[in-house]
Amino acid sequence: MARTRVAAPVARTTASLGAACCPSVLEAPLEQAEAAELAHAFAALGDPARLRLLSLIAAADGAEACVCDLVGPVGKSQPTVSHHLKVLADAGLIAGEKRGRWVWYSIVPGRLDQLRSTLSA
């Protein structure tokens, strides 16, 4: 791998979250705002291309990937991939870090756990 990895992509801001951070869908009726926030995140997962991007990033070497490594495998044009990455980033699921000419995307730790916890009773 010719590209040099410099630093750990993301600094964990908090310890392990997931349980007490966010409302559960099953425990009590959701407020409008809670539902809107959650729906925004799940909608980001509601596209096959974005799920594949997530899994490609997670499975990549060092758990990070640049856009150029994703365009081919996901089978979409570069602007489309860039768009989907932006949607995922806006939902807090991934984060990009520019290093040289490349932008390295990695999965935001804890965010998926957060969503996962909202699906348990």
Next chain:
Amino acid sequence: MARTRVAAPVARTTASLGAACCPSVLEAPLEQAEAAELAHAFAALGDPARLRLLSLIAAADGAEACVCDLVGPVGKSQPTVSHHLKVLADAGLIAGEKRGRWVWYSIVPGRLDQLRSTLSA
């Protein structure tokens, strides 16, 4: 009275259930078909009204609710609520059972767990 649920998710005490049922987003790159199937389910969760419907059903007495009990709280018209319930049912998240004049919707056990498991590493 109490719904005669099918004998689906019972003897799965080994490991957290769902571990072997469906692909994880984070473990290996998803195939197109897997991604499409998962995205369909997450897309169903990607709407505030549907999340609220889920939580209303889960929190209802007996964990089931008829449409007439949902229209008011969710704040949408009856056809719209009916539409959202259909989307949730098509995603396998809820199931409806007609009893008399009412259709009682309940959350399909295990389906949310299944989705939840795809979000863990």
Next chain:
DNA sequence: CCGATAGATTGATGACTGTCGATGAATGTA
């Protein structure tokens, strides 16, 4: 500087989605 590369942004387009009023099909009640 110059050309090449990585990636984001813009603009256009076709498809899909959420929404509601009107209507239809079942079911229960007087």
Next chain:
DNA sequence: TACATTCATCGACAGTCATCAATCTATCGG
């Protein structure tokens, strides 16, 4: 039978979304 209730379906409309070609910005190598 006639009427009311419950819910699904239909038709229409406005808004959003996924997609790509073209373009723009930033970075690197010479």
